Amino acid sequence: MEKRRVVITGLGAVTPMGNDTKSLWKNVVAGKSGIDFVTKVDKDEFPTKIAAEVKDFDPTHYMEKKDARKMDPFTQYAVASSKMAVEDAKLTIDDSNAHRVGVWIGSGIGGMSTWEDQHEKYLNKGARRVSPFFVPMMIPDMAAGQVSIQLGAKGINSCTVTACASGANSIGDAFKSVQRGDVDYIIAGGTEAPISNMSFAGFSSAKALSTAEDPQKASRPFDKERDGFVMGEGAGILVLETLETALERGAHIYGEIVGYGATGDAYHITAPAEHGEGAARAMQHALDDAGINPNEIDYINAHGTSTALNDKYETEAIKTVLGDHAQNVSISSTKSMMGHLLGAAGGVEAIISVKSIEDGIIPPTINYENPDPDCDLDYVPNEARKQDVNVVVSNSFGFGGHNVALVFKKYE
Structure with missing residues (x-):
């Protein structure tokens, strides 16, 4: 079909x-x-x-x-x-x-x-x-x-x-x-x-x-x-x-949703799986579903909760899936500005992802002042960035070991 x-x-x-x-x-x-x-x-x-x-x-x-x-x-x-x-x-x-x-x-x-x-x-x-x-x-x-x-x-x-x-x-x-x-x-x-x-x-x-x-x-x-x-x-x-x-x-088209990946950690009721193993599989499934190569990703709207383990393991997951391109991709957590909306987070962050494609602007991660050796990627610190955005991955993870990645793409 x-x-x-x-x-x-x-x-x-x-x-x-x-x-x-x-x-x-x-x-x-x-x-x-x-x-x-x-x-x-x-x-x-x-x-x-x-x-x-x-x-x-x-x-x-x-x-x-x-x-x-x-x-x-x-x-x-x-x-x-x-x-x-x-x-x-x-x-x-x-x-x-x-x-x-x-x-x-x-x-x-x-x-x-x-x-x-x-x-x-x-x-x-x-x-x-x-x-x-x-x-x-x-x-x-x-x-x-x-x-x-x-x-x-x-x-x-x-x-x-x-x-x-x-x-x-x-x-x-x-x-x-x-x-x-x-x-x-x-x-x-x-x-x-x-x-x-x-x-x-x-x-x-x-x-x-x-x-x-x-x-x-x-x-x-x-x-x-x-x-x-x-x-x-x-x-x-x-x-x-x-x-x-x-x-x-004749509707206005903000963008296209092209990929969805969902996995379970089978690990712990609140802590993410070590090294972001489940998160990495969700991202990979979403890219496979979309038919998108990792080096095509322009922006990742991270789950980025401001907790010790999530941010460390999400960083590892991104490196696992993107390989060398992880050093080049723009990443930000809008939770730095609006906190964690729990079950609403994925909905609001999907809107932000789509708007970043439409307007060619990547929102910042504010309050990024002290680099962490465990989190060593480009988190778009403190100021928004003008950039052509064609493909966005939006990550969301939850207690119980739930991992989700959505892929949005510029409509052509």
Whole structure:
């Protein structure tokens, strides 16, 4: 069976760097940081005092107030971003095509704040005071479900839950769904709203979060002084469709998605496999799927979490797959600016990857000040770089040993 070409025609985002793709991209290119002292939990209760929070988001700009009340913030972010992406794609969903429009949106955790609020009600006021909307507000697949309802998309409706790889896995799975002909259009990406007491407590106990005192300097991927990731929130959504439908509609084509690789480490529940073995296989699978030679890669949007093992082993994985070309490829971690959006990271970073192709600009890794001998590649330090970008690999890895690589290419 001939594989159909799949292109990106719509982008939508809610992030700590801005609540639309234009603001997100402008601030990323400028190297601005969206990280500050946390406000959604009492910072004095935790060793970590900082987070990358979504700011000034009003869900009623995108949905009825009565609907918003029945959604956890992670679902609100997804609905808003999806509506932006569909509008950007100028895609009309009606009876003529609804059954050919799918939704595939991942979330690593789901409705954490809903869970906490309702658990507190249960403890203080009893079982009868728990909301009847508790379960449908909390479960991770409800972002995809609500997007489908809000937009009338009746094709495949799914949610991939693979921790911090959820958004990238969902885009990859959605890509394959269009490529093999299950649907013609699909709304895909990731969403997360994890900034809650339990999340902060859990990640703090695992010693995964940065305890730096200066929010602007806390996330420092590949830097020798990195001490953990900064928790973020938001959503990143893309509209994928067949090249044929995009041309028929006269749609703007941001780029083409051409490769998807996914592997498991079979190693440890939180630590990456030694030497980035699983990550390297995911990258290689994605390149093989795309029919791309390693020396054709211009830019790698790294997972780059600002943790000791991830940054070291991701660097090793890149060297394994790219060989000598690893010394020439531009690499950056946009988590240096917006923190780690967990299950939403892959969605937002896919948008950044596509924009880097369209505009010929590679975003920087900010806070790169102290070179680490274990991380000795070109991480585009501190300032964006103008460069012709034809092929981008975007990496995402997650607890449980999930590894994902996506390959985006300039449309020709």
